[in-house]
Amino acid sequence: MRIGMILDKTYPPDPRVENEAVSLIENGHEVFLFCLKYANEKGEELIKGIQVKRYISNKFIYKSSALAYTIPVYSKLMSNKIRHFLISNKIDIVHIHDIQIAKAAFKAIKKTGLKTILDLHENRPEIMKFYPHLQKFPGRYLIAIKKWKQKEEEFIKKATKVVVVTEESKQEIINRVGVHSNKIVVVPNTVHQSYVNNATFNQEIIEKYSTQFTLLYVGDTGLRRGLSTAIESMDVLKEKIPNIKLVIVGSNSSDVFLKQQVADLEIQDYVDFEGWKNENLFPSYIKASSICISPLHRNLHHDTTYANKLFQYMSFGKPLLVSDATAQKNIVEKAASGLVHKAEDIVDFTEKVLELYHVKVLQSKLGENGKSFIENEFYWEKTSKDLIELYANLNL
Known part of the structure; x- marks a missing residue:
């Protein structure tokens, strides 16, 4: 045909x-x-x-x-x-x-x-x-x-x-x-089954975050993606997790508002805006991370779609923290690959990060579940x- x-x-x-x-x-x-x-x-x-x-x-x-x-x-x-x-x-x-x-x-x-x-x-x-x-x-x-x-x-x-x-x-x-x-x-x-096997790693990126408890977000950073929730949460988390770092890999014209939020909270040392990077570098950032996030706002669009980043995250065995936007909530719960927080709820986001930080076995289990889900069912x-x-x- x-x-x-x-x-x-x-x-x-x-x-x-x-x-x-x-x-x-x-x-x-x-x-x-x-x-x-x-x-x-x-x-x-x-x-x-x-x-x-x-x-x-x-x-x-x-x-x-x-x-x-x-x-x-x-x-x-x-x-x-x-x-x-x-x-x-x-x-x-x-x-x-x-x-x-x-x-x-x-x-x-x-x-x-x-x-x-x-x-x-x-x-x-x-x-x-x-x-x-x-x-x-x-x-x-x-x-x-x-x-x-x-x-x-x-x-x-x-x-x-x-x-x-x-x-x-x-x-x-x-x-x-x-x-x-x-x-x-x-x-x-x-993602393809070969996504992990064909990945190349940038050791400079991995070493940069090797001593940090890193929350990672990759992709478009428009305000509806919910990064303001994660940034606001960092003001509390920095007191609970001294080596915490929020790493944002991506960009949008609205980044000026996110950067101003970071400046207003005086948490510049805890948030890295990496800007847009070639997707070939995503595996390096994911490998260097502790938790991968997708704090989307709720709306009809987000409730009926999910980003490819979720499957990239899971491919490398990383635990997820996602908002309760319906589609991503359903897939993460199906895979048992992460925790779900209420969208735009800073307190709930913070509590879920702390739960993952303190319960290392939970981190590992969720990461393993996600990796298995991609390898055996969702590729x-x-x-x-x-x-x-x-x-x-x-x-x-």
């Missing part, structure tokens, strides 16, 4: 797109990837068996994508490019990654009879509520989140099949949109089987 994946970004990197494409190729399919380019990237390139086809974009098109469901410019421009991609590569089935480009893709395939897979990486309409540019003029007036939600529901109904990241997301869509459960397939963002080669089966059962 000649699968045409549609992505409204540059490629690489995109781990989910790559993982899905490579697995489908390994199972006998051909995968062609429509993506964008803004500079001098090659128009065509073979990457890990993926036949990458890059189409020229520019700043105007990029900015107009935010208005995809306000004015038709973006969708019209993209649909012409996608139509060319589908015809020139003789595509059999279209796999659309997220809803930003979905309108353009459905417009391009109109009257072709091609079946479609709508792959929802996240609940985009819900997470858009937290985008800074939608909190102020002109974004809040130009971009109608309600319209995005309506379009998402329209495309869910229109697609042949829908792929989501968690069971919680699947159930939310069933309840909200009213589609049958058979239409939705869950394909979690998990990409196993969790991707439903995606492979989805394509095997499609009748073109």
Whole structure:
């Protein structure tokens, strides 16, 4: 089968797109990837068996994508490019990654009879509520989140099949949109079995934190990720755990607020802002850590998704401390790989850190449970089987 994946970004990197494409190729399919380019990237390139086809974009098109469901410019421009991609590569089935480009893709395939897979990486309409540019003029007036939600529901109904990241997301869509459960397939963002074995370590990072009791967070540091809870907790924890350190590996435009919080509390010696690092360094930070955290705030988006960092943490046998955002709470409790604190509750977060610090056997047991869960149950080669089966059962 000649699968045409549609992505409204540059490629690489995109781990989910790559993982899905490579697995489908390994199972006998051909995968062609429509993506964008803004500079001098090659128009065509073979990457890990993926036949990458890059189409020229520019700043105007990029900015107009935010208005995809306000004015038709973006969708019209993209649909012409996608139509060319589908015809020139003789595509059999279209796999659309997220809803930003979905309108353009459905417009391009109109009257072709091609079946479609709508792959929802996240609940985009819900997470858009937290985008800074939608909190102020002109974004809040130009971009109608309600319209995005309506379009998402329209495309869910229109697609042949829908792929989501968690069971919680699947159930939310069933309840909200009213589609049958058979239409939705869950394909979690998990790590490969080789993730640990292929890891390389930076000894400088490991030695830097070798004498510390380290709380580690990796990834986007936007305020909704809950790091302010961990920072506030450090003001208490430093009195209880003298060698404690909060290490934050990642960045966001809102970091200025987190750094100001640290300064106001005068805990600069207990919090390291490492900034964004190449993902190849994540294993070193994880190995150097004592506890790995994900203190997400509660909202519909966070309740129906979980970050890949959880599985990276568990792969190296580290105990987790996560907020009670539904999806991550459920997976951590299923794996018995960590403790759960009430979201945005500084006291509860602090108590859970102290419990892990004082009960070393608990640290070890939770870490072992998480590692075993990844090795035996929740790794990409196993969790991707439903995606492979989805394509095997499609009748073109």
